[in-house]
Amino acid sequence: MHTVEPIRWTDAGVVLLDQRRLPLEVVYHTYSDYRELAQAIKDMVIRGAPAIGVAAAMGIALGVQHSQAKTLDELRAEFKTICETFAQTRPTAVDLFWAIERFERRFAELAVAAQGSAATGLQQIRDALVEEALKVHQERREADERIGRFGAALLPMHGRVMTQCNAGALATGGIGTALGVIRMAVESGHRLDVLVPETRPYLQGARLTAWELHQDGIPLTLITDNMVGHFLKTGGVRAVIVGADRIARNGDTANKIGTYGIAVLAREHDIPFYVAAPVSTFDLTIPSGDRIPIEERSEEEVTHLAGARIAPQVRAAHPAFDVTPARLITAIITERGVARPPFEPALAAWGAHKA
Numbered sequence: 001m002h003t004v005e006p007i008r009w010t011d012a013g014v015v016l017l018d019q020r021r022l023p024l025e026v027v028y029h030t031y032s033d034y035r036e037l038a039q040a041i042k043d044m045v046i047r048g049a050p051a052i053g054v055a056a057a058m059g060i061a062l063g064v065q066h067s068q069a070k071t072l073d074e075l076r077a078e079f080k081t082i083c084e085t086f087a088q089t090r091p092t093a094v095d096l097f098w099a100i101e102r103f104e105r106r107f108a109e110l111a112v113a114a115q116g117s118a119a120t121g122l123q124q125i126r127d128a129l130v131e132e133a134l135k136v137h138q139e140r141r142e143a144d145e146r147i148g149r150f151g152a153a154l155l156p157m158h159g160r161v162m163t164q165c166n167a168g169a170l171a172t173g174g175i176g177t178a179l180g181v182i183r184m185a186v187e188s189g190h191r192l193d194v195l196v197p198e199t200r201p202y203l204q205g206a207r208l209t210a211w212e213l214h215q216d217g218i219p220l221t222l223i224t225d226n227m228v229g230h231f232l233k234t235g236g237v238r239a240v241i242v243g244a245d246r247i248a249r250n251g252d253t254a255n256k257i258g259t260y261g262i263a264v265l266a267r268e269h270d271i272p273f274y275v276a277a278p279v280s281t282f283d284l285t286i287p288s289g290d291r292i293p294i295e296e297r298s299e300e301e302v303t304h305l306a307g308a309r310i311a312p313q314v315r316a317a318h319p320a321f322d323v324t325p326a327r328l329i330t331a332i333i334t335e336r337g338v339a340r341p342p343f344e345p346a347l348a349a350w351g352a353h354k355a
Helices: 034-042 050-064 072-087 092-115 118-152 178-187 204-216 225-234 259-268 344-351
Strands: 008-009 011-019 028-030 157-161 192-198 221-224 237-242 244-249 253-256 273-276 322-325 330-335 335-338
Touching: 008 050, 008 118, 011 034, 011 050, 011 178, 028 034, 034 050, 034 072, 050 072, 050 118, 072 092, 072 118, 092 118, 118 178, 118 273, 118 330, 118 335, 157 225, 178 192, 178 204, 178 237, 192 204, 192 225, 204 221, 221 225, 225 237, 237 259, 237 335, 244 259, 259 273, 259 322, 322 335, 330 344, 335 344
Parallel strands: 157 192, 157 237, 192 221, 237 273, 273 330
Antiparallel strands: 008 011, 011 028, 244 253, 253 322, 330 335
16 A cells, blocks of 8 residues: 655654645655744645644644753743644644644643653653654554544445545545545455545645545546536446544534535435544534634635636635535544444544543
8 A cells, every 4th residue: 555654753853745746746844843834734735634633743742842941831831832823723623623632631741740850851741742742643543544444344346436625645644534445445355436526726636635546556537626416416426435624513524615515416316425534533512513613715725726817806715614414424434433323422422532
């Protein structure tokens, strides 16, 4: 199985594959300053909810590692600033806030142990947070593998499936969620062809998903977004599988803009619609998708393509995500199993034990 590595921790800093340059160039950047890494998340050098969570974890560890604080109080104040910086990057991806909250809890534990131990205690905090970031990354890899195994059993042994945006290795740091399911199915003998909508305006499908599948030798057909209905009606699609950026307590799911329309069309044509996501993507604090904040991105991402203007000087809207109601979702595939409607009991049980 081909492995794309979008993020890794090194002695020199956090290394990111610049996903804005794909598929034409494979370019890596090394970030030694947590503020630059936070900006890279905001600028979509790295994207995808689980990968954003990994990047935030590494970024917080990076900030603390390079802190010049001499006392625990100074480090605590700087840690708060670091966490606030990452919290302001991508509001919809709940894995970001899961990672921040996890590091806040870990820092509090370490701070208690470090009381009165001066410089030695501060270094122990720095080292422990690096270990925690590496643990988060490894957990994401393992979760992807389990999601892939559970999900592969739901896909047809042969035929066409559709995905949306990019929920592959680029989006998680492992083998991917939705694409991880497809990868594991193909590895176990399924003969699949993948329909990949381009995912305007940022073209994650055309630039990233098509690139990943092509690298793996998995057959695919790239289509424009306005071809989705036609292919769901006539193209022999036997399943749709997508990732998620946030899942509410009732199963309503936020994913890349365009997902809701695909779900509606899939229901119209009796095609199963699956969501693949780790439990870190659950947000049990909100009852439904109506409470999920939707990131509004730059109008220029709609009015321009590859830096060139493609529209007149008019207003443009760019909600980066939409919400698919739970009633349109056939199953939610997680590393702990497959949830089916009604989703709330399983989501509540699994989400109550997030790391």
